[in-house]
Amino acid sequence: PLVLGIETSCDETGVGIVRGRTLLANAIASSMDEHARFGGVIPEVAARAHLEAMTPTIERALADAEVSLADLDAIAVTCGPGLAGALMVGVAAAKALAVSLDVPLYAVNHLVGHVGADLLQGDGLRGAVGEVGELELPTIALLVSGGHTSLLLVRDLVSDVELLGETIDDAAGEAFDKVARLLGLPYPGGPHIDRVAADGNPAAIRFPRGLSLPKDLAKHRYDFSFSGLKTSVARWVEKRVAAGEEVPVADVAASFREAVADVLLTKAIAACRDHGVPRLLLGGGVVANARVRELAQQRADAAGVALRVPPLSLCTDNGAMIASLGAQLVAAGHAPSTLDFGADSSLPVQEIQVR
Ligand code: ATP
Numbered sequence: 427p428l429v430l431g432i433e434t435s436c437d438e439t440g441v442g443i444v445r446g447r448t449l450l451a452n453a454i455a456s457s458m459d460e461h462a463r464f465g466g467v468i469p470e471v472a473a474r475a476h477l478e479a480m481t482p483t484i485e486r487a488l489a490d491a492e493v494s495l496a497d498l499d500a501i502a503v504t505c506g507p508g509l510a511g512a513l514m515v516g517v518a519a520a521k522a523l524a525v526s527l528d529v530p531l532y533a534v535n536h537l538v539g540h541v542g543a544d545l546l547q548g549d550g551l552r553g554a555v556g557e558v559g560e561l562e563l564p565t566i567a568l569l570v571s572g573g574h575t576s577l578l579l580v581r582d583l584v585s586d587v588e589l590l591g592e593t594i595d596d597a598a599g600e601a602f603d604k605v606a607r608l609l610g611l612p613y614p615g616g617p618h619i620d621r622v623a624a625d626g627n628p629a630a631i632r633f634p635r636g637l638s639l640p641k642d643l644a645k646h647r648y649d650f651s652f653s654g655l656k657t658s659v660a661r662w663v664e665k666r667v668a669a670g671e672e673v674p675v676a677d678v679a680a681s682f683r684e685a686v687a688d689v690l691l692t693k694a695i696a697a698c699r700d701h702g703v704p705r706l707l708l709g710g711g712v713v714a715n716a717r718v719r720e721l722a723q724q725r726a727d728a729a730g731v732a733l734r735v736p737p738l739s740l741c742t743d744n745g746a747m748i749a750s751l752g753a754q755l756v757a758a759g760h761a762p763s764t765l766d767f768g769a770d771s772s773l774p775v776q777e778i779q780v781r
Pocket residue numbers: 435436437438508570571572573574598599600602603614615616617618620710711712713714715716741742743
């Protein structure tokens with residue numbers, strides 16, 4: 427089926443078009459720049475930007491895919507989780523399209539969409555790690571971005587996704603952004619920490635790995651916590667400043683990055699082992715991180731786990747992954763969503779589609 431997917435859960439207005447598993451277009455507009463001076467995504471600003479970007483982004487996707495609206499078999503849209511006001515813009519646009527074109531509409535889960543990204547094949551997918559296309563199941567999926575840090579067990583993309591764990595406070599990307607800020611680096615902080623860390627010693631400072639002590643593991647084996655890490659970095663930096671010493675920014679960045687990568691991969695590989703699942707899929711903007719990618723490959727190889735990482739354009743929020751999940755729902759014969767669904771900012775991951 428030819429499916430157009432709309433994604434507006436955060437600051438990216440994403441419109442993707444797929445034919446089954448084949449990626450035809452992945453148009454994205456981001457309001458990131460508008461949030462930079464606030465040091466984080468401002469929901470109201472994001473929603474307004476989606477409204478302005480929606481029609482041009484749809485037009486761009488159609489042009490890139492060389493199809494017209496009349497060709498579409500279905501529309502898919504992210505209905506949660508995410509920023510309520512931002513989600514609503516995408517949901518409204520998708521409903522309007524589906525009604526006017528008289529095609530079925532699929533309201534889907536953003537997190538499961540991230541996994542759906544990994545099914546895509548076609549041109550423009552260079553940069554992927556592992557096979558492209560056929561996704562072997564079950565798989566463990568680690569999704570890490572500015573808004574989420576989740577560990578999933580995916581047995582079936584359209585019918586069986588289990589949440590193993592998630593962050594109990596900050597998301598990993600959020601931690602990168604906050605630590606960057608306290609090191610005086612610009613927003614979004616991830617790429618800047620990555621750049622600075624390349625010249626630092628990752629073993630210079632031992633920052634805490636959240637929820638990794640035996641007492642924490644009992645209850646939070648697959649959960650993450652990054653607020654303690656952020657505080658620990660802040661205290662460490664404050665002490666240097668108070669003592670009138672220079673802050674070794676590269677070492678702090680490298681040690682912080684190491685702590686995040688270590689805890690992410692330790693828990694993800696533990697999930698693979700515990701569940702006897704020799705496959706790990708990564709998704710989300712933090713996957714851009716050089717150390718996260720490197721350590722993922724090392725740990726996966728050591729554990730006999732096959733690692734898959736979609737190209738970065740499909741790891742960050744995008745419409746193609748939503749179209750991909752929509753196409754799978756169509757192919758599996760799932761009934762479309764009725765038009766009375768709304769945006770659900772805290773949609774649980776088990777709810778793959780909202781009817
Ligand atoms: P959502 O959480 O809904 O997916 P988002 O916009 O927060 O939305 P992404 O756009 O996927 O998520 O990712 C942005 C996040 O990824 C930011 O927090 C950014 O700092 C982080 N990030 C980007 N590049 C890197 C990097 N090289 N290292 C670490 N973090 C990075």
